[in-house]
Amino acid sequence: MPVEIPKDKWTGKVRTVTLGATAAEGGTRTKSIVVGGDTTMPFMQFEAPTAHTPVIAIEIKSRKPDDWSSLLEETWGSVMSDPAAWAKAAEAAGADMIVLWLSLEDTADDAMRAVKSVLAATGLPLAVYGPGQVDKDNELLVAVSESANGEKLLLGICEDKNYRTIAATSMANGHLITARTAMDVNLAKQLNILISDMGLPLDRVIMDPTTGALGYGMEYGYSVMERLRLAALQGDAMTQLPMMVTPGFETWKTKESKVGVGVPEAWGDWKERAIHWETLTATALLESGASIVVLRHPESLKRVRTAITELMTA
Amino acid sequence: MALSGIQIYKMLPQTNCKECGFPTCLAFAMKLAAKQVELSGCPYVSAESKAKLAESSAPPVRLITLKGIGIDVKAGNEVCLYRHEKTFYNKSGLFVRIKSSQTDIAAQVARADAYKVTYVGIDFTVDGFAVEADDPSKFAEAIKAVRAATKRPLILISSDPAVLSAGAAVLPGETPLLCGATSANWEAMAEVAKTAKAALAISGDSLDELADLTEKIKAKGVEDLVLAPGGKTMGGSLILATQIRRLALKNFRALGYPMLTMPGNAGSPERESLLAAQAITKYAGFVVLDKFSPELMYALLVLRENIYTDPQKPIQVTPGLFDINNPKPESPVLVTTNFSITYFSVANEVEGSGLPARLLVVDADGMSVLTAWAAGKFDAERIAKAVKAFGVEAKTNKKQIVIPGHVAVLSGELEEELPGWEIRVGPREAVDLPAFMKKAL
Ligand code: B12
Numbered sequence: 117m118p119v120e121i122p123k124d125k126w127t128g129k130v131r132t133v134t135l136g137a138t139a140a141e142g143g144t145r146t147k148s149i150v151v152g153g154d155t156t157m158p159f160m161q162f163e164a165p166t167a168h169t170p171v172i173a174i175e176i177k178s179r180k181p182d183d184w185s186s187l188l189e190e191t192w193g194s195v196m197s198d199p200a201a202w203a204k205a206a207e208a209a210g211a212d213m214i215v216l217w218l219s220l221e222d223t224a225d226d227a228m229r230a231v232k233s234v235l236a237a238t239g240l241p242l243a244v245y246g247p248g249q250v251d252k253d254n255e256l257l258v259a260v261s262e263s264a265n266g267e268k269l270l271l272g273i274c275e276d277k278n279y280r281t282i283a284a285t286s287m288a289n290g291h292l293i294t295a296r297t298a299m300d301v302n303l304a305k306q307l308n309i310l311i312s313d314m315g316l317p318l319d320r321v322i323m324d325p326t327t328g329a330l331g332y333g334m335e336y337g338y339s340v341m342e343r344l345r346l347a348a349l350q351g352d353a354m355t356q357l358p359m360m361v362t363p364g365f366e367t368w369k370t371k372e373s374k375v376g377v378g379v380p381e382a383w384g385d386w387k388e389r390a391i392h393w394e395t396l397t398a399t400a401l402l403e404s405g406a407s408i409v410v411l412r413h414p415e416s417l418k419r420v421r422t423a424i425t426e427l428m429t430a
Numbered sequence: 431m432a433l434s435g436i437q438i439y440k441m442l443p444q445t446n447c448k449e450c451g452f453p454t455c456l457a458f459a460m461k462l463a464a465k466q467v468e469l470s471g472c473p474y475v476s477a478e479s480k481a482k483l484a485e486s487s488a489p490p491v492r493l494i495t496l497k498g499i500g501i502d503v504k505a506g507n508e509v510c511l512y513r514h515e516k517t518f519y520n521k522s523g524l525f526v527r528i529k530s531s532q533t534d535i536a537a538q539v540a541r542a543d544a545y546k547v548t549y550v551g552i553d554f555t556v557d558g559f560a561v562e563a564d565d566p567s568k569f570a571e572a573i574k575a576v577r578a579a580t581k582r583p584l585i586l587i588s589s590d591p592a593v594l595s596a597g598a599a600v601l602p603g604e605t606p607l608l609c610g611a612t613s614a615n616w617e618a619m620a621e622v623a624k625t626a627k628a629a630l631a632i633s634g635d636s637l638d639e640l641a642d643l644t645e646k647i648k649a650k651g652v653e654d655l656v657l658a659p660g661g662k663t664m665g666g667s668l669i670l671a672t673q674i675r676r677l678a679l680k681n682f683r684a685l686g687y688p689m690l691t692m693p694g695n696a697g698s699p700e701r702e703s704l705l706a707a708q709a710i711t712k713y714a715g716f717v718v719l720d721k722f723s724p725e726l727m728y729a730l731l732v733l734r735e736n737i738y739t740d741p742q743k744p745i746q747v748t749p750g751l752f753d754i755n756n757p758k759p760e761s762p763v764l765v766t767t768n769f770s771i772t773y774f775s776v777a778n779e780v781e782g783s784g785l786p787a788r789l790l791v792v793d794a795d796g797m798s799v800l801t802a803w804a805a806g807k808f809d810a811e812r813i814a815k816a817v818k819a820f821g822v823e824a825k826t827n828k829k830q831i832v833i834p835g836h837v838a839v840l841s842g843e844l845e846e847e848l849p850g851w852e853i854r855v856g857p858r859e860a861v862d863l864p865a866f867m868k869k870a871l
């Protein structure tokens with residue numbers, strides 16, 4: 117019986133965004149990354165090829181974090197106290213991109229030095245995120261933005277309370293920004309409108325609709341991403357941005373990943389469980405529309421890479 | 431798909447005799463379309479219309495129930511493509527595969543059968559077992575061994591109808607899923623399923639082939655069908671599963687059945703975990719795993735719970751004052767919200783620590799600490815109200831409450847709302863509560 121396969125016909129399209137500038141483009145990256153360009157729901161390749169392969173970024177810190185799981189410390193080892201070495205190790209582990217989080221204790225000089233050393237250590241595109249306090253974020257990111265002029269860094273995280281300064285410096289210095297809102301389609305649209313009203317072209321914005329970990333609110337992020345992608349395909353310009361989410365950050369703070377002793381036996385092997393937690397969260401989010409997933413563990417990176425490769429070769 | 435009132439009206443007698451209790455056939459048709467009355471209300475509907483109307487009111491994905499001994503597993507009855515459109519109903523059944531050539535069947539099944547894990551206060555288990563006749567001579571024996579170790583529903587796997595027939599004969603009174611029919615054996619398989627009153631899984635290399643087979647097998651009188659579309663890579667399986675669900679929702683009856691996937695076929699445990707997770711998020715009714723490991727089972731069960739939670743109703747607990755580890759008047763009072771995940775992360779920590787405490791669960795509309803705080807549902811006023819409403823003062827001799835570290839900013843206002851009370855700020859994450867309670871309280 118010949119079955120007529122229904123194909124969705126969409127009018128809208130997710131914008132393409134290019135991260136990182138090569139020498140030819142005025143930066144120093146050995147390659148740039150293009151994300152977005154989607155014209156279908158995720159990986160529906162029988163309707164149209166997926167324009168760009170989703171990207172895996174690895175999260176590193178400007179200073180050795182003191183609250184990370186010992187499983188992560190075991191795997192990264194001493195590089196965790198040197199962002200340049202850490203970035204190099206992440207590249208060797210197969211990362212497409214690095215996300216460098218600055219620390220509250222960093223001065224502007226520290227931040228600029230860390231960014232410079234990471235840029236020198238790897239040719240991968242780089243995101244630089246502030247510690248998450250408005251004043252400190254502004255201080256550090258403005259310095260970083262100016263000192264790395266033209267690199268097409270991804271600066272963040274812009275939220276409704278602090279997008280102005282970061283968007284402005286990004287505009288002036290040829291960078292991009294991450295716009296984060298709390299799991300809500302309308303909030304995401306609103307922030308994108310505010311940013312676009314400032315004059316920053318939206319093909320220099322990645323949106324982070326926020327996610328939760330498996331078991332800790334992941335399903336909300338999952339559905340918001342599906343809704344954002346549907347809205348984008350239906351032609352809503354303010355939702356047509358590629359999405360980036362942070363399953364590594366979210367899952368490694370859950371008890372399932374953090375703790376190896378004193379947990380129910382039914383939770384099984386600690387390390388495998390932690391890897392499953394990160395991997396399953398990330399793959400579910402890729403299938404609901406993420407273009408960039410930020411991970412922490414190299415084994416998760418390997419598995420998520422397998423997933424992406426398979427999803428791309430339908 | 432559901433018919434409109436007008437479409438239904440065309441199938442009614444159109445005599446306006448009023449016996450149904452409505453003034454006109456059209457009025458009755460409108461009520462039928464809105465599913466507010468039953469078709470049996472009209473005594474004059476023709477047999478032909480009855481059949482058509484029953485067909486149109488059937489769910490787009492047929493409900494299949496597998497029966498073990500007193501334990502059922504259901505799949506199907508789904509109505510949407512994306513969970514936010516309504517909700518997903520029947521959770522993907524997770525089955526563990528056993529091979530008839532195995533020598534440790536009893537132990538393997540017993541271990542997986544006993545598996546139980548608690549998430550937000552709900553106990554989860556494995557749903558059933560799949561027995562594969564890799565050695566047909568031992569199939570019946572293997573099924574008996576499995577059945578001796580579990581009461582859960584079974585899936586029987588063989589490409590030989592005679593083997594499956596012998597296998598199903600071991601399970602009288604049950605509804606196993608036979609797996610399954612192909613273009614090569616479908617007629618004999620249909621007979622076996624019919625005789626055994628079993629559900630039948632159908633595999634095919636294309637949707638054309640699958641649709642063709644379901645129609646032919648249905649014509650033979652077997653209606654409880656399950657689709658096994660295969661799909662070699664994650665991309666391929668995702669597309670097939672999506673196409674089948676989409677077609678079913680468009681009322682393409684030949685594919686309106688739940689799906690079965692076998693991530694265990696993937697070859698490596700890593701790929702198996704990825705494919706199983708994809709099957710859960712993307713429409714599988716039954717999932718057969720080769721590797722039973724507690725850590726993967728737990729992750730998959732939580733994923734399934736998340737995906738199948740009704741997006742309109744967060745899972746909540748009842749607000750109140752709860753005793754943990756037999757608290758005394760001097761034991762601490764910890765404040766939290768009534769979002770299930772929040773409540774259980776805190777309650778489990780305290781319980782596990784063995785330290786006595788009282789947990790004051792504030793009505794925060796079922797939201798997490800920060801979400802509720804940001805939404806104005808977990809503020810000083812609500813907390814103070816809960817302290818009074820649940821009679822905290824009468825149960826403690828300390829006049830002290832501990833609030834979550836994430837809402838430290840509330841302490842000032844709380845001191846005003848609760849004069850004479852000491853407001854302590856606890857750690858941000860529940861994991862750190864036991865240490866905090868030992869050291870600081
Ligand atoms: C899932 C989620 C939602 C879901 C709601 C789920 C629910 N039922 O609560 C949805 C999508 C609906 C949602 C909505 C909103 N959200 Co929301 N959401 C989240 C998310 C992703 C996870 C929250 C979660 O479930 N955490 C897990 C639970 C277990 O954590 P918890 O309750 O805090 O409990 C832990 C600790 O607090 C501690 N603890 C708990 N009780 C106690 C007690 C004591 C004594 C102690 C010591 C410790 C302790 O232990 C627990 C485990 O460690 C977070 C971001 C994130 N990734 O964390 C944002 C987040 C909480 N949301 C946020 C916001 C702003 C909102 C909205 C206001 C957005 C909006 N304007 O619409 C709305 C509000 C809802 C509304 N208006 O109706 C912000 C809050 C920002 C802030 N700092 O104020 C966050 C942090 C996201 C962000 N970064 O912007 N959200």
Ligand code: SF4
Nearest residue numbers: 446447448450455472
């Ligand atoms: S009983 Fe049947 S025929 Fe009579 S009015 Fe009602 S719908 Fe029409």
